[in-house]
Amino acid sequence: HRLAIVSRWTTDPAGNGNATDYWFAPQTFTAAQPASRAVRGTGDGVGALDKWAVFINPALSSDNSNRIFFFAIGWHASNAVTGRPYHDIMLIDNTTGQQVGGATYGNPMLPARDTSRPDIARLYGNQYQNAGESGFKIGLQTPRFTFGHRYTLVSRYASDENGSNAVRQSYYLGQINQDMVNYGDGHDFFN
Secondary structure, eight states: OEEOOEEEEESSTTSOSSEEEEEOOOEEOOOOOOGGGOOOSSOOOEEEEEEEEEEEOTTSOTTOGGGEEEEEEEEEEOSTTTTOOEEEEEEEETTTTEEEEEEEESOTTSOOTTTOOHHHHHHHTTTOTTGGGOEEEEEEEOTTOOTTOEEEEEEEEESSTTOTTOOSSOEEEEEEEOOOOEESOOTTTTO
């Protein structure tokens, strides 16, 4: 679809009558294809990155590497969780190829804080054994975060906290193009 926004000043509240229009440049839109569905390799699973943000805490000095935080909310349902009770979330800098942050959750088959996803259980509960507990909410201090780089959030399940016996097929939750930043400590992000 090709759409344009028109700003109109008119003498009539209904938008008719004497008018002056400004036409903004038309934009072309295609059917939405969620980046979070871009699964690489083989294996099973579905997931999405629901919300993310980068915060710079202005209360900390500019030379303090702990002032940059990355926050994300999402989910990853998979049948590959059997024997792999740890859920790893990794933030990868696509520009350098390096992992710049990560978080590990305990057993996704047991109810845990911030993993419950009844909406995903309703959608995929008959297909994926961990659908109802597939969520994650992470806040990462990312001193190696570089503005202008592109990032990918990756989800996988492993048998221990060190990532051993991880699922061969990691789930790529979409590319993040960081071209904006929020100022604050991020305390209201998860609300």
